Amino acid sequence: MSGTGPLEPGEGTRAWEAGEWEAAQRRRAPLAALYARHRRAALAAAAAVIAVAGGGYLWATRPPQPPPPQVPYPAQAMTISYLRDAAGGAGSPGRGFRFDVLLSVDAGPPVTVSRVGQPYAGLRLTTEPRTPFRTKAGSPRKITITMHVTECGKVPKDAGLPFLEVTLRNTRAMQNQSFILGRRYAQHLSKGLKVACSNSLG
DSSP states (O other): OOOOOOOOOOTTOOOOOTTHHHHHHHHHHHHHHHHHHHHHHHHHHHHHHHHHHHHHHHHHHSOOOOOOOOOOOHHHHEEEEEEEEOTTSTTOOTTEEEEEEEEEEOSSSOEEEEEEEOSOTTEEEEEESOSSEEEOBTOOEEEEEEEEESOGGGSOSSOSSOEEEEEEEOSSOEEEEEEEOOHHHHHHHHHHHHHHTTTOOO
């Protein structure tokens, strides 16, 4: 015999009593809301990971920036020029003589002059201003050097190619550098030594 009628619950199941379905739905509602919040948080975290990964990719693939310009070595940035012979000026020592030089920094940070010397054993020198002193780019500085003859037998009769030994420092390095001041300085140095040792002292 065939026909239609109310469905019978299968084996091991039972039919919902009146009101049970609504109660079950009410119990499931908080769990569903919790699941929805968790899902939204997970999606937001995944989106953030993708955004960060994308940004990292863009950072890694962008062209490299050129390095900043290198600070020059102090000896490359500074020049020393002979100005004039100051021998015989007021206050010149009896066995010495004075001359002026001009220190110029062409570029870069200030350069500190820590020491000024010369190669001859029979001479010593002092500077005005006294070392150490600084010179910055665009502000040339005049330095007065006084040579003191300590032993005439150890100074050259004719200084052919004299130079100054200068210790320089800037933010990049410290260097010991020799500066040749040219023919006029050589002539005036030879003259000054002859005058200082004219009485055969030493």
